Every structure is written in C-alpha cells, then in structure tokens.
Amino acid sequence: MPELPEVETMRRGILPIVGSTISDVNFVRSRFRKILITPRSDQFRRKAIGQKVVDIGRLGKRILIHLANENAIVIEPRMTGLVLLSSPPDEEHLRVGFQLEHGPVEMLWFWDRRGLGTVRLMSKQDQQARLGSGQLGPDALTITAEQLREKLGKSRRVIKVALLDQKAIAGVGNLYASELLHVAKVHPETRCDRISKKQWSAIQSAMVDVLQEAIQHEGSTLSDGTYRNALNIEGGYQNCHRVYGRDGMKCPRCRTPTIQRIVQAQRSTFFCPKCQKKR
DNA sequence: CCCCAGTCCTGCGGGC
DNA sequence: TGCCCGCAGGACTGGG
Numbered sequence: 348m349p350e351l352p353e354v355e356t357m358r359r360g361i362l363p364i365v366g367s368t369i370s371d372v373n374f375v376r377s378r379f380r381k382i383l384i385t386p387r388s389d390q391f392r393r394k395a396i397g398q399k400v401v402d403i404g405r406l407g408k409r410i411l412i413h414l415a416n417e418n419a420i421v422i423e424p425r426m427t428g429l430v431l432l433s434s435p436p437d438e439e440h441l442r443v444g445f446q447l448e449h450g451p452v453e454m455l456w457f458w459d460r461r462g463l464g465t466v467r468l469m470s471k472q473d474q475q476a477r478l479g480s481g482q483l484g485p486d487a488l489t490i491t492a493e494q495l496r497e498k499l500g501k502s503r504r505v506i507k508v509a510l511l512d513q514k515a516i517a518g519v520g521n522l523y524a525s526e527l528l529h530v531a532k533v534h535p536e537t538r539c540d541r542i543s544k545k546q547w548s549a550i551q552s553a554m555v556d557v558l559q560e561a562i563q564h565e566g567s568t569l570s571d572g573t574y575r576n577a578l579n580i581e582g583g584y585q586n587c588h589r590v591y592g593r594d595g596m597k598c599p600r601c602r603t604p605t606i607q608r609i610v611q612a613q614r615s616t617f618f619c620p621k622c623q624k625k626r
Numbered sequence: 627c628c629c630c631a632g633t634c635c636t637g638c639g640g641g642c
Numbered sequence: 643t644g645c646c647c648g649c650a651g652g653a654c655t656g657g658g
Contacts, residue, residue, distance in 0.1 A: 348651065382635095408652075425652040427636080440636090461635045463652065504628075513653080521651060571638070571650080612630075614651060 349424040350408060351487055351518030352561035353574050353582065357430045358405045360577025361412075364432070367450030368399050369414070375441045382442045383465040391468050394418055395445075406478055407486055407517025419474055420445075421467045422457060428464030431456040432577045442466070460573060487518035488558060492551035499539045506542060506550070507535035508612045519554065522567060522591050525617045527557045529590045529600075534625040535609070535616045541626065560587065590617040598622055 349357070372392050374384060384391065398414040405411065410430060412420040422430060428442075435441055435458040443457040443466050457466055469477060476482070485494055498515040499506075509515065510524040519527070528535050531553035533546055542550075561567065566582035568574045569592070575581060589599050594608035598619040605621050 350652090423652080425635095426650080428652090459635095460637075461652095463635055465653090502628085508629090511652095569650090573637095613632095615649095 348426060348520060348522060348569060349428065349566070349574060350520035350523050351405075351558050352523070352564075352584065353566035354408050354410060354424065354518075355405055355562050356565045356576050356582065357424070358403055358410050361410075361430055361432060361455060362403055363451050364400050364412075364447055364455055365403060366400065367447040367452070368397065369395050369445055370397075370448045371444075371446035372396060373444045373446070375444060382459055382462045383467075384443065385465075385467045394468050395420065400447075405486075407483055407513055408520065409478070411474075411478075417471050419469050421465075421469050421474070421478070423465045423467075424459070425461075425463040425465070427461040427573045428457065428459040429573075429575055429579075430577060431458055431575070431579060433579050436460075436575070436579065482514065484512075484514055484516040487516055487554055490516055490551065492548040495551050496542075496544065496547040500542070500547065502539040504539055505536045505611065506533060506539055507616050509539050511612075511614075518558070521614050521616075522588075523554075523557055523561065525591050525615075526589055527553045529618060529623060530557055532623055534620075534623040535611065535618050536625060560584070590619060593617060 372395050374388050398416050400412055401415050402413040410422045432452050432455060435456050440458055440460045441456060442459050445455040447453055447455060484498060499509050502509055507524050507528060510519045531549040533550060561584040564582060564584035564587060565576050566574060567584040568581040569585060590606050593606045594617060596606050597604050598606055601621050603621055606617060606619050609616050
C-alpha cells in the first residue's frame with residue numbers, strides 16, 4: 348500500500364546513497380514470478396553499473412534514483428515493495444540488489460513480497476514519456492487548488508475515486524483519499540462537478556496537511572506489517588488514522604460512533620456521515 | 627471521454 | 643486441525 352508518505356519516507360531513508368557508485372546489480376531469482384524489470388538484465392546492468400547516484404527524487408508513488416549518465420532507476424513499490432539499506436525482512440522475496448561503493452552503505456535492496464512492484468531503468472526520453480504530464484499528474488504535495496479544480500472539476504466521477512487517478516494527481520492512494528476527505532469534510536460520493544471552489548481548496552489543503560503529517564510519522568504500517576522504512580522500521584501514522592479501517596468506531600471530530608465503510612470502484616472507503624454531509 | 631470488471635500477486639484470517 | 647475462499651489495493655487493460 349505504499350502511497351506518497353510511505354514512498355517519501357523510503358526516499359529520505361536512502362538519501363545517504365547519493366554520491367555512491369553502483370558497482371553491481373543483481374536480479375534475485377525467486378520461486379515466484381519475476382517482478383517487472385525493464386530493460387532486461389544485461390542492458391540494465393550495462394547502463395547502471397559504474398554510474399554515480401547524483402540525486403534521489405520522488406514523483407507520486409515512484410522513487411527516482413538519478414544517475415550521472417542522466418538515466419534514472421525508477422522504482423514503483425506498489426502494494427508490498429520495500430527499498431532498503433538494511434537487511435530485508437526475509438531472503439526469499441528479495442528481487443534486486445544494488446551493490447554500492449564509495450559511500451556509507453554497501454547494498455541497496457528492492458524487496459517485494461507480492462511481486463507487483465516494478466524497477467525500470469529509464470533514459471531521459473523514457474522519463475518524459477512515462478512520467479510526463481500525459482501519464483502522471485502533478486505531485487499531490489505541489490498541486491494547487493486551482494490545478495485540482497481544472498483537472499477534475501468537470502468530471503462526473505465521484506471525488507474519492509477521482510483522487511486515485513494518477514493521471515490527474517500523483518501520490519494519493521486508497522488510504523489517504525479517505526483520510527483527507529474526512530479532514531476536508533467532503534462526502535466521498537460527491538460528484539466532482541458538484542464540488543464548489545471553496546471545497547476544492549479545502550480538499551487541496553487537507554491533502555497537503557494529511558500527507559505532511561503522515562510523512563512526519565514515517566507513513567502507515569497496517570496490520571499486515573509489510574510497510575517499513577529504509578532501515579526496516581515500521582511507520583507510526585496508523586495510530587493517527589481518523590477513519591481508515593475504523594468502521595463502527597468513534598469519529599475523532601464529532602465523537603459519535605458513526606464511521607462507515609462503503610465500497611467504491613471495488614475499494615474500501617471510510618467516512619463519517621455526520622461530518623461529511625452529502626450536498 | 628468515462629466506468630467497470632478482470633488481471634497480476636501472496637499472505638492472512640474467517641468459516642466450516 | 644486443516645483446507646478453501648475472499649480480501650487487501652498498487653497499476654494496467656479490454657470492453658461497453
């Protein structure tokens with residue numbers, strides 16, 4: 348479930364490798380389906396080995412490891428992927444190992460239990476094609492209320508489902524969509540084209556507040572315990588959730604036990620019907 | 627354009 | 643106790 352706060356925590360965790368040189372790349376054979384790695388191993392290795400890591404960025408739910416040759420290793424953890432500097436939770440789900448030199452650590456791992464994650468080495472052109480505005484919307488931390496309204500304001504989709512559309516806005520996933528709508532006091536089934544200018548501003552500022560707050564707590568580790576930071580330590584934001592996973596429990600704002608779970612686009616949504624009125 | 631259902635994948639918890 | 647099934651939801655795809 349890594350969303351923007353978890354991926355940002357991973358990014359910060361691996362910042363110490365900036366300045367290191369990649370001395371080897373190994374794709375670990377596992378008994379499971381190979382995760383999606385492009386290009387194939389020999390080409391990947393040729394373009395990555397010997398390259399210095401010059402910066403580590405993030406766009407939405409993707410980590411970008413920028414190399415001196417202007418290529419970038421783009422990691423998408425998806426559901427269960429982890430980027431680690433310390434020893435991984437287990438050996439059997441290790442997917443990629445990057446050996447490093449001239450820096451403080453010797454290895455960067457990509458570990459992924461379910462194997463839905465991807466690791467792609469992209470040229471400058473690939474990055475523009477795959478991460479440009481045609482494919483990925485502005486990052487959730489920097490999009491303005493005006494941009495948000497431009498992107499979604501005419502859509503007939505309901506707001507909670509629309510917030511998950513990475514082409515419109517990058518970084519929000521299922522968990523934080525519920526959380527931010529609760530803070531913004533907007534009902535998750537509100538159609539985008541019925542949302543007022545004032546509400547778009549409330550959504551945008553709630554989004555930034557919730558995501559920043561979650562980053563400060565190093566993300567959310569749910570009961571399956573999968574998500575960890577780069578040092579294999581759990582996040583703390585799960586203890587701060589207002590509505591996610593709390594159906595039947597007390598709303599932290601209005602204090603009445605009204606939190607409800609509904610299903611939208613085959614995904615769980617949690618909200619307080621008292622605080623988040625439908626218009 | 628939009629929406630929905632199916633797909634990938636593993637681990638888990640509930641029900642019998 | 644053991645087995646099966648449904649669920650979790652990142653992104654993507656094909657059909658309507």
